[in-house]
Amino acid sequence: xxxxxxxxxxxxxxxxxxxxxxxxxxxxxxxxxxxxxxxxxxxxxxxxxxxxxxxxxxxxxxxxxxxxxxxxxxxxxxxxxxxxxxxxxxxxxxxxxxxxxxxxxxxxxxxxxxxxxxxxxxxxxxxxxxxxxxxxxxxxxxx
Amino acid sequence: xxxxxxxxxxxxxxxxxxxxxxxxxxxxxxxxxxxxxxxxxxxxxxxxxxxxxxxxxxxxxxxxxxxxxxxxxxxxxxxxxxxxxxxxxxxxxxxxxxxxxxxxxxxxxxxxxxxxxxxxxxxxxxxxxxxxxxxxxxxxxxxxxxxxxxxxxxxxxxxxxxxxx
Numbered sequence: 591x592x593x594x595x596x597x598x599x600x601x602x603x604x605x606x607x608x609x610x611x612x613x614x615x616x617x618x619x620x621x622x623x624x625x626x627x628x629x630x631x632x633x634x635x636x637x638x639x640x641x642x643x644x645x646x647x648x649x650x651x652x653x654x655x656x657x658x659x660x661x662x663x664x665x666x667x668x669x670x671x672x673x674x675x676x677x678x679x680x681x682x683x684x685x686x687x688x689x690x691x692x693x694x695x696x697x698x699x700x701x702x703x704x705x706x707x708x709x710x711x712x713x714x715x716x717x718x719x720x721x722x723x724x725x726x727x728x729x730x731x732x733x
Numbered sequence: 734x735x736x737x738x739x740x741x742x743x744x745x746x747x748x749x750x751x752x753x754x755x756x757x758x759x760x761x762x763x764x765x766x767x768x769x770x771x772x773x774x775x776x777x778x779x780x781x782x783x784x785x786x787x788x789x790x791x792x793x794x795x796x797x798x799x800x801x802x803x804x805x806x807x808x809x810x811x812x813x814x815x816x817x818x819x820x821x822x823x824x825x826x827x828x829x830x831x832x833x834x835x836x837x838x839x840x841x842x843x844x845x846x847x848x849x850x851x852x853x854x855x856x857x858x859x860x861x862x863x864x865x866x867x868x869x870x871x872x873x874x875x876x877x878x879x880x881x882x883x884x885x886x887x888x889x890x891x892x893x894x895x896x897x898x
Contacts, residue, residue, distance in 0.1 A: 625828040628814035668855075695838035700848030716835055717761045 606728045607638030614640035615731055618658065620651040620677070621666040621693065630664055630693075630718065637724050648672025652680045655688070662731060663690045665710070667701050675705050682709040689730050693718065743877040743895055745844065746793060747771075750891055751880055753839035757832060762812045764884060772881040775800065775862075775890055783825070784859040785833040786866075791851030793844070795874055795895035796866060799833045803860075805887040830856030836891075866894065873897045 607615050617639050621627045627644050634641060642660035645651040649672040655663060663681065667674040674692060681688045692705045692713040702713045711730045714723050751768050758766045784800045801809075803825070810820040810828040820828075837853050844850060866876075873896070880891040 623827050623831050625810060625814050625820075625824050626831055628816075628824070632815045695835055696842040698838065698848075699842075716831075716838075717757070719760065 605636075605638035606724065606731075607634065607640070614638060615662065616640045616642035616658070616660040617727075618642045618645065618651065618654055618660040618663045620645045620648070620663060620669070620674070622646050622669040623666070626666070626693075626716070633718065633720050633723060634727070636720075637727075639727075648674060648677030648680075651677045652684075655681045656684055659685070661689065662727060663688065664693060664714075664727075665690050666693050667698060667705070675701065675708055678705060678710055679708050691726060691730055743893065746840065746895065747878050747880065747893060749840045749843040750797065750836065750893060753836045753843060754880075754882060754889075754891060756839060757836050758884075761832065761835070762809055764812075766889070767883045769881040769883050769888075772879045772890065775879070782860075782862040783829055784864070785829040786857045786859060787833050787837050788854040789837070789851045790853075791849065793851045793895065795893065797833065797837060797894070798859075798866065798890075798892040799829065799836070800890040800892065801829075802887065805884070805889070808887070826858040829858055866892075 609615060617634055619627050619630050619634070619641060621630065624646075627646075631641050631644070642658045643654045645654050647669045651663065651665065652672070665674045665678055678690050678692070681690060686709075688709070690710050692702065692710045693716055694702055694713055695716045699715070705713065712726050714726055755766055755768065758764045782800055783803050783806045784798050786796060786798050788796050806825050806829055807819055809832075810825045811817070813828050814820065814824065833856050841850060841853070874894050875897065876892060876894045878893045880893070882889040882891070
């Protein structure tokens with residue numbers, strides 16, 4: 591049995607989660623799975639991002655986006671109460687400059703087009719591979 | 734006796750499911766699982782087992798169950814969330830469901846580029862062993878295979894039930 595490092599190489603590159611003024615980029619992590627949220631938080635924190643908040647469904651995500659105005663949102667598709675695309679649409683109505691990255695499972699890529707049309711900046715397939723996930727976050731936060 | 738059509742679908746599905754499981758373990762946990770092969774029955778007789786169940790409907794219809802001991806599920810969950818302490822039952826159940834969800838999603842992509850090839854349900858978690866799976870399918874639903882994997886001394890099983898087309 592070989593044990594590799596989970597989630598990819600931790601020392602891939604310099605952390606990007608801090609802005610030039612020294613403050614951190616703030617991310618809202620939205621997923622109905624508590625372990626998926628923990629996994630994403632772990633990856634984001636390892637690159638120096640600040641977790642603005644976590645949300646377990648779309649309605650909670652919209653509410654938290656409006657009160658916290660994070661720099662970026664990672665949004666799951668399938669969630670109870672309000673799904674990811676509806677939450678994305680509501681967030682875009684509130685802030686047309688909102689930066690949202692969708693997370694989808696391999697078998698549900700058909701929903702990605704709808705999300706991109708609704709204003710999502712990009713998407714990531716679960717399980718997120720650390721390096722490419724952080725690359726997409728970084729690209730999304732570029733001015 | 735497995736019907737011929739189901740047996741054909743089963744071969745393809747089984748291959749995709751085995752590969753998807755091996756890939757997911759690599760990606761999510763950073764672990765190299767060993768595929769032992771098809772097993773006749775679940776060995777070990779552990780009483781504290783966890784099972785995640787997902788139903789499929791479409792060109793492929795049936796049910797897939799992933800089964801492992803609670804201790805092994807706790808170990809994997811801790812790896813997944815980077816925890817050094819024993820994770821909560823809620824997290825362990827959630828992680829089991831997510832794992833099977835990602836495996837089935839990957840199987841779907843391997844089998845077809847058509848997004849509507851088959852749809853699958855949210856996972857259900859069953860705690861304990863000795864359960865009997867009853868699927869109210871129009872046609873007969875057969876357990877076509879039981880795939881066994883090994884991770885050191887730990888075992889993991891993937892049961893595949895397909896509906897006779």
